[in-house]
Amino acid sequence: MGKFALLCRHNVFLFPCLVLVFGAFPRGRSGDAESLLALKASIDPSDMLQWGRGSDVCKWVGVKQCLNGRVMKLVVENFNLSGTLDGKSLNLLDQLRVLSFKENSLSGQIPELSGLKNLKSLFLSDNRFSGGIPTNLALLHRLKIIDISGNLISGQIPRSLVDLPRLYMLYLQDNQLIGDVPAFDQNSLKFFNVSNNALTGEIPNTSSLLKFNNSSFSANINLCGQQIQKPCNTSPSPSPSSPIAPTNTSKHHKRRKKLILIIVLSVGGFAVLCIVTVLLIFCLRKGSKETELRNKVVARGVEEAANSVNRDNNNNNNSKQGGLSWDQGGDGLGNLVFLGPGDQQMSYSLEDLLKASAETLGRGTMGSTYKAVMESGYIVTVKRLKESRYPRMEEFGRHIEIVGRLRHPNLVPLRAYFQAKEERLLVYDYFPNGSLFSLVHGSRGSAGSKPLHWTSCLKIAEDLATGLHYIHQNPGLTHGNLKSTNVLLGPDFESCLTDYGLTPFRNPESLEESSATSLFYRAPECRDLRRPTTQQADVYSYGVLLLELLTGKTPFQDLVQEYGSDIPRWVKSVRAETTDSGDEPVSSNEEKMNALLNIAVTCVSVTPESRPVMGELLRMIREVRTEAQVSSNSSDHSPGRWSDTVQSLPREGYVSI
Incomplete structure (x- = not known):
C-alpha cells in the first residue's frame, strides 16, 4: 500500500489512482433498482418477485425492456401481489413506457403518477383498487392506453382525460363509477368500455363515442343515448325547491292545454282523413303494386x-x-x-x-x-x-x-x-350452446376464467384442426378470422368453425382497426387488413387459440413479442397458479401437456415458412390424444373433465370482441 500511495502523489498517476480506489469498493445499485426494491416492499410481502437477487436490474422478473440501464417496460401480472402501490418509488421510474400490474390483489388508491412523463400504456385491471381515478393522468401527454377495469374504483370519470391527445384505449368497465360520460372526441380513440358501472345521463354524440355500441356502455341502467338505442327523457323535471305556482296560473295552464288538445285533434283528424284517402287510392291500383308497396314499407x-x-x-x-x-x-x-x-x-x-x-x-x-x-x-x-x-x-x-x-x-x-x-x-x-369464448372465459369473459383441463384442450384442439384441415384442402380457401368467438359448440359440444372464408368481403381501402384481441390472433404478416390471408396465417391463429385454451387468457398482447422463447414457462406458471387444488396436478401429466404446448409454440413461429401445415398438425394432435387416452384409460366425457366443463355453460349467446 506504501508504493501505491507514493505513486498517487504524482499528478500523472492521479486519474488511474482514482479509478483503482473507487473500483476497490462495491458498486451501489442503480436508481431504478433502489426504486423497484422500495416498491417491492409495499406490494410483495410473500417475495414472489425475488427482486434484488442479481445486480443487473434489466434481468429482474417483470422488467421487459431497458435503455442505458433504465427500466422502460415493467410488466408484473398475475403474481398475487397485495398491499398498496408506493407512488413515491413508482414516480422515480421516469423512463417507463409500459406499466402493468394487472391480475393481482393490489388495493388502496391508485397513486398520482405525474412523474412518469414518458408513460404510454397503463394496465391496472383486475385488482382491488378503490378511490377515484387520478386526475393528473391527463398530464401524461404520451399516454395512449389506460386499463383500470375490474376494480372498486368510485367517483366520476375525470373530464381532464378528454385532453389526452393520443388516447387509444380506455377501459373502465366493472367498477363503481358514477356521474356522466365525458365528451371524448379524440380521433385516436379506438377501444372504449365503461360498462357495469353506475353512470347516468346522456352519452355525448361525439364522433369518437358514436363509433361504440351497447357493449361499451351496458349495465349502466341510467345511461341513455343513441349508442345504446335508449332515448333520453328531455322533459325538464320540476326542482324540489321551486315554490308551488299560484292557483290562477294553474287554471291558465289548464285552459291552454285544452286549446292545444283541440288544435292537435283537429289537425290529427284531418291528417288521418288524408291518409285514408291516399290508402284508398292505392288500394284501387293493381295487386302487384300493393305487394311492392308493402314490401318496401x-x-x-x-x-x-x-x-x-x-x-x-x-x-x-x-x-x-x-x-x-x-x-x-x-x-x-x-x-x-x-x-x-x-x-x-x-x-x-x-x-x-x-x-x-x-x-x-x-x-x-x-x-x-x-x-x-x-x-x-x-x-x-x-x-x-x-x-x-x-x-x-x-x-x-x-x-x-x-x-x-x-x-x-x-x-x-x-x-x-x-x-x-x-x-x-x-x-x-343456429347453434344454441354458445361459443368457445364462453366456455373458456364465461358468458362475460370474466377475469376469473381458468384454463381448461388438458383432456378438454386436446379434444377442442383436434376438432379445430380437423375443421381447418378440411377448409385448407380446398385450394385458395382460408378461414381468415380464427378466434374463440368464431368457434361455436355443436349439439354434442363439438367445436365448429364459423365466419370462415369471409375475408374477401372486406373493403380493401378500409383503415378501420380491429380490437386488440382480434389483432393479436392474426399472424404478424397479416395484421394489415389490406394484405390477403394465407393458410400459414390460419396456423398462427390456431397456435394462439391453443395458448388461450392452455392459459384461460385472451391475447390482449402479442404473445410472441411479449414472452418469446419463454412462452412454455409462462403457460406452465399460469396453469400452476390457476389450477384448483382438487384438479389433477400438472406435474402428473407433464408429458401430455408439454406435447400440446410444443405444438402451439411451433404454430406461432414468426416466420410463416416455419409453421407446419394443418394436415401435419392434425396428425400430431391425434397422436398425443391417442397416447393420453391409452395412458389415462378414460374418455373425454369422464366426470371432472369435459362434461363437467360444459354443464355450467349458458346455452345461448355469442360474445363479440
Whole structure:
C-alpha cells in the first residue's frame, strides 16, 4: 500500500489512482433498482418477485425492456401481489413506457403518477383498487392506453382525460363509477368500455363515442343515448325547491292545454282523413303494386328493427322482439339463394325471414349477427355483412357458392345467401350452446376464467384442426378470422368453425382497426387488413387459440413479442397458479401437456415458412390424444373433465370482441 500511495502523489498517476480506489469498493445499485426494491416492499410481502437477487436490474422478473440501464417496460401480472402501490418509488421510474400490474390483489388508491412523463400504456385491471381515478393522468401527454377495469374504483370519470391527445384505449368497465360520460372526441380513440358501472345521463354524440355500441356502455341502467338505442327523457323535471305556482296560473295552464288538445285533434283528424284517402287510392291500383308497396314499407329501418330487441347484448335478457328487415334494393324483393345440395328443401323462404323476430347476437369486424326466429318456430343465424360493395356482385356470388358447398361436422354450415345493391346477408344454422369464448372465459369473459383441463384442450384442439384441415384442402380457401368467438359448440359440444372464408368481403381501402384481441390472433404478416390471408396465417391463429385454451387468457398482447422463447414457462406458471387444488396436478401429466404446448409454440413461429401445415398438425394432435387416452384409460366425457366443463355453460349467446 506504501508504493501505491507514493505513486498517487504524482499528478500523472492521479486519474488511474482514482479509478483503482473507487473500483476497490462495491458498486451501489442503480436508481431504478433502489426504486423497484422500495416498491417491492409495499406490494410483495410473500417475495414472489425475488427482486434484488442479481445486480443487473434489466434481468429482474417483470422488467421487459431497458435503455442505458433504465427500466422502460415493467410488466408484473398475475403474481398475487397485495398491499398498496408506493407512488413515491413508482414516480422515480421516469423512463417507463409500459406499466402493468394487472391480475393481482393490489388495493388502496391508485397513486398520482405525474412523474412518469414518458408513460404510454397503463394496465391496472383486475385488482382491488378503490378511490377515484387520478386526475393528473391527463398530464401524461404520451399516454395512449389506460386499463383500470375490474376494480372498486368510485367517483366520476375525470373530464381532464378528454385532453389526452393520443388516447387509444380506455377501459373502465366493472367498477363503481358514477356521474356522466365525458365528451371524448379524440380521433385516436379506438377501444372504449365503461360498462357495469353506475353512470347516468346522456352519452355525448361525439364522433369518437358514436363509433361504440351497447357493449361499451351496458349495465349502466341510467345511461341513455343513441349508442345504446335508449332515448333520453328531455322533459325538464320540476326542482324540489321551486315554490308551488299560484292557483290562477294553474287554471291558465289548464285552459291552454285544452286549446292545444283541440288544435292537435283537429289537425290529427284531418291528417288521418288524408291518409285514408291516399290508402284508398292505392288500394284501387293493381295487386302487384300493393305487394311492392308493402314490401318496401317492411324493408325500412334495418338496424332499428333488429337492434331494438336487444337492449343489453351481454346479458341476453331480451324481452322484446323486432322484425328482421333490410334494404332489398330498388328492384323490389330479391331472391334467397340456397347453397347445399339439400338446402333447397329448407322449410323457409325470404318472406319468412322478413317476418321473423330478430335478436342481436354480436357485432364484429365483418358485420352484425342476428338470431332470427320465424313464425313457424324455425331458428337460423343471419349475418349482415358490413361492406355490401366489396367485391362486386358477381364475384360475391361465385365465392359464396364455393364456401357454401363446404360441409363438415366441425364447420357451421352456410345454408343460403341474399344480396342486393346495398345488402348482403348470410344464413347459417343456429347453434344454441354458445361459443368457445364462453366456455373458456364465461358468458362475460370474466377475469376469473381458468384454463381448461388438458383432456378438454386436446379434444377442442383436434376438432379445430380437423375443421381447418378440411377448409385448407380446398385450394385458395382460408378461414381468415380464427378466434374463440368464431368457434361455436355443436349439439354434442363439438367445436365448429364459423365466419370462415369471409375475408374477401372486406373493403380493401378500409383503415378501420380491429380490437386488440382480434389483432393479436392474426399472424404478424397479416395484421394489415389490406394484405390477403394465407393458410400459414390460419396456423398462427390456431397456435394462439391453443395458448388461450392452455392459459384461460385472451391475447390482449402479442404473445410472441411479449414472452418469446419463454412462452412454455409462462403457460406452465399460469396453469400452476390457476389450477384448483382438487384438479389433477400438472406435474402428473407433464408429458401430455408439454406435447400440446410444443405444438402451439411451433404454430406461432414468426416466420410463416416455419409453421407446419394443418394436415401435419392434425396428425400430431391425434397422436398425443391417442397416447393420453391409452395412458389415462378414460374418455373425454369422464366426470371432472369435459362434461363437467360444459354443464355450467349458458346455452345461448355469442360474445363479440
